Amino acid sequence: MQTLDREKAFEIMQLSPDATSDEISKRYGILTRKFRTIERDENGYTLEDITKAYELLMGYTYKDDKEELRQKKLRENPPLIARILKKDPVKLENFFYYYRVYIIISIVAVVFLVFMIRSCVNQVKYDFCVVVFGKVFAEDEKKIETYIKEQMPSTPGVVLLPSYEADPQYEYAVQMKLIAMAAAKEIDVLITDEAVFKIQAKQGMFMALDDIADILGFSDDRYIKGEDIIDESDEGETEIEPDKIYGIKISDSEFVKENGIIGENITAGIVTNTEKKDKAIEFMKLLK
Known part of the structure; x- marks a missing residue:
């Protein structure tokens, strides 16, 4: 890039010469977000130019002789990663500096996903599994596990898997584990918010409770x-069950209040392929 002066700087920032400091700062924020997905803008400028x-x-702007000397030495003896990628080590250093937060989050998400997959493969056997998912959160899963064991003495091995507020990548990893566990018949009861519940119900996640409604004993x-599609003709006409x-x-149940479960429109259902139906029914009775 040619020698930089104020006129050229305004051109690069796409600002008028009378722009205020506040306008310059706001514009810089907009441009840095733009460069998260591109290396050069439509005029050929890089994030470093901006x-x-x-x-x-x-x-x-000021002249830093020590920094210039450091960069010169860095270019003369670039680190291994710069040589492998065949990139300017100074620009590579700047890239990692500007995007360090996103890189760290991505690494954490990948590590978490690997851990979740590994935990599915090496899953410790238990007698009963309750998953708390969606916009519902458990303050202390160990407290809930102890409560269930006390109320269901015939079920010594109980595990509760809670969800946490987190970034979308974390939520995606948890959702992938939920799907894997459900397919492996490892979940017996799912507690979630009503919106997520209805989505999962349409996908066949839950067992119909009509035949055991009298046993459960809840008010109507x-x-x-919900309804389900039980058949579809060649012409595309559907038969609705x-x-x-x-x-x-269960938002107003004593179980939720006593065990620090937080959320709105909290809903519970028995997973359709549970292999522990009797224990699931026994647990559902605790939710009154």
Whole structure:
């Protein structure tokens, strides 16, 4: 890039010469976000060009002999990763600096996903599994596990898998584990918010409770009903199964209040392929 002056800096920032410091700062923020997905803009400028223009306009530009010497030595003896990628080591250093947060988050997400997959493969056997998912959170899963064991003495091995508020990549990893566990018949009861519950119900996640409604003993207003497609003709006409009970509203239950479960429109359902139906029914009775 040619010698940088204020006129050129305004051109690079795509600002008028009378732009204020506040306007320059806001523009720099917009441009740095833009460079998360590109290396050069439509005029051929890089993030480094943008940053130099910003620093000059804001009065931050100064000559740092020590830094220039450091960069010179870095270019003369580049690190292994720069040689492998065949990139300017100074630009590579700047890249890792500007995107370090995103790189760290991505690494953590990948490590977490590997850990989740590994835990599925090396899953410790237990007698009963409850998963808390979606916009519902458990303050202390060990407390809930102890409560269930006390109320269900015939079930000494109980595991509760909670969800946590996190970034989307973490949530995606948890969702992948949920799908894997459900397919492996490792989940017996799912507790989630009503919106997620209805989505999962349409995908066949839950067992219909109509035949055991009298055994469960909840009032009619506590049950959540849904419909399911049971057949589809060659012409695309669908046969809809009458509304059936798939879940129970438990936001006001003593179980939720006593065990620090937080969320709105909390709903519970028995997973359709559970191999522990009797224990699942026994647990659902605790949710009154």
